[in-house]
Amino acid sequence: MPFKTFQISDGVSLIQETGVANFMRCNIWHIKGRDFDLVVDTGMGLSPLKAHIVAATEKPLKALVTHCHFDHSGGLHEFDCRLGHRAEADILANPANEAVVYGGGWTKIEIVDPKAHPEYRPETYSITPAPLTGHLDEGDLIDLGDRAFQVLHLPGHSPGSIGLWDVKSKTLFSGDAVYDGELLDGLYHSDKAIYAHTLSRIRNLGAEVFHAGHYPSFGQAQMTTLIDTYMAGNNTLSDPVAWFNDEKEKSTDMFADQDWSGAAHG
Ligand SMILES: [Zn+2]
Incomplete structure (x- = not known):
């Protein structure tokens, strides 16, 4: 199975791309709505994702x-419908490896299990252009009919x-702005000062559930710890290769599927 789905809460499923190292595997969120379903993030593109999601819903995506x-x-x-922030529209339309941060240390560490994806080659991997069909920006509302998210x-x-904020359920889909791990603020287009501002905004948002x-997923207390630790100068990752070697020693199987549904709330 190229993907595994976990039911997280009412109408929210987590889809995991299998055979990707657990520190690199992005959370793909499938949010069911009355009028349409939302797919939040799409993984590395190693296997067809849309067919997997279409099998689980009759709604447009x-x-x-x-x-x-x-x-x-x-x-x-x-x-068919591809949304994202205007500031990264050019990158998504022309996704050179360096622009999508596939390069440097990340190509030197084992992020894909060769047993699960024998066709994957770090030296030839690239992602397919995905020109946006619509832009999202601060304050936009994504209204699924029975629940709505503020961008x-x-x-x-x-x-x-961007993040998706459901004020009713106090749930934030936070992307990589904050997740329960070492945060990345040193990529080529990262900005530490702007990031600190974003984190203090998230800290004061009033969110109680974080789907990252x-x-x-985690709650408010853990969010506060993560952000305060970062603000104190810790909890960042700057050298992927050294970090990977360290993680590898601690981990028995970096490619294991993880059932994280027990960790989620909301
Ligand atoms: Zn990222």
């Missing part, structure tokens, strides 16, 4: 990416990072 990085945007091209522009990790771009 709108796909969006929280930002352009390869682990989130690799499957976007498959969808938050959350730059810093990347210039066009990576790792299990």
Whole structure:
């Protein structure tokens, strides 16, 4: 199975791309709505994603990416409706590897299981262009009919990072602006000062459930710890190769499927 789906809460499923190292595997969120379903992030694009989702719904699909990085945007091209922030529209239309941060240390570490994806080659991998069919920006409303999300522009990790804020359920789909792991603020188009501003905004938002771009979902207390630790100068990742070697020692199987549904709430 190229993907595994976990039911997280009412109308929210988490789809995981199998055979991708668990620290790199992005969370693909399928949010069911009355009028249409929303797909939030699309994985590395190693296997067809749309067919997997279509099998689970009869509703039309709108796909969006929280930002352009390869682990989130690799499957976007498959969808007819492709949404994202204007600041990363050019990158998504012409996704050179360096622009989607597939390069440097990330190509030197094992992020894809050769047993699951024998056709994957780090030296030839690239993602398919996915020109946006619509732009999302701060304040836009995505109304599924029975639930609605406000788009938050959350730059810093990347210039066009966005989050989806459901004020009713106090749930934030946060992309890579914040997740329960070491945060990345040193990529070529990251901006540390802008990122700090984004994090203080998230800290004060009043969100109680965080469905992030990576790792299990978490609540308000953990969000506060993550952001405060970052603000104190810790909890960042700057050298992927050294970090990977360290992780590898701690991990028994970096490619294991993880059932994170137990960690989620909301
Ligand atoms: Zn990212």
